[in-house]
Amino acid sequence: MNKEFQKYSDITPEMNQEWEAKYGKTRLIDLEVQISDTETFNFVLRKPDRPVLEAIGRHAANKDVAAANKTLINNCVLGGDMEALNKDGEVYLEVLEQLNLLKHKAKSTVKKR
Incomplete structure (x- = not known):
């Protein structure tokens, strides 16, 4: 599937x-990313798994933020309005923000033994 030209529909x-x-x-x-009253873009995202997080970590260790973001987008955006993601900075930043939030959804509890 060529995600570059795919639409959410x-x-x-x-x-x-x-x-x-x-x-x-x-x-x-x-x-759903709404950038105006008339413009809304939709995507299907998946939570990053361990291999994706490790790949991002390798890029982060080299201080290559662009490569880390590209790895996250390429692996965790399964489909949607890809032209908007590739061309609109607002959409790109919002998708990245939501993907970063997904990395921190798990909750833990520390219990004294």
Whole structure:
């Protein structure tokens, strides 16, 4: 699939079922980015898994923020209005922000023994 030219409306129920089977339904989110009253863009994102986080970490160790962001986008944006993501800075930043929030969704509790 060429995500470069894909639109959110091109995502089929079969694609969603495939993603749910591959990544787990609870690891997927639908994101709507509204940049004006008339412009809204939609995406299907997945939570980053350990290999993605490790790849991002390697780029971060080299202080290559652009490569870390590209790795996150390429691996965790499954589909959507890709032209807007590639060309609109507001959309790009909002998608990145939401992906970064997904990395920190887990909650933990420390219990004294």
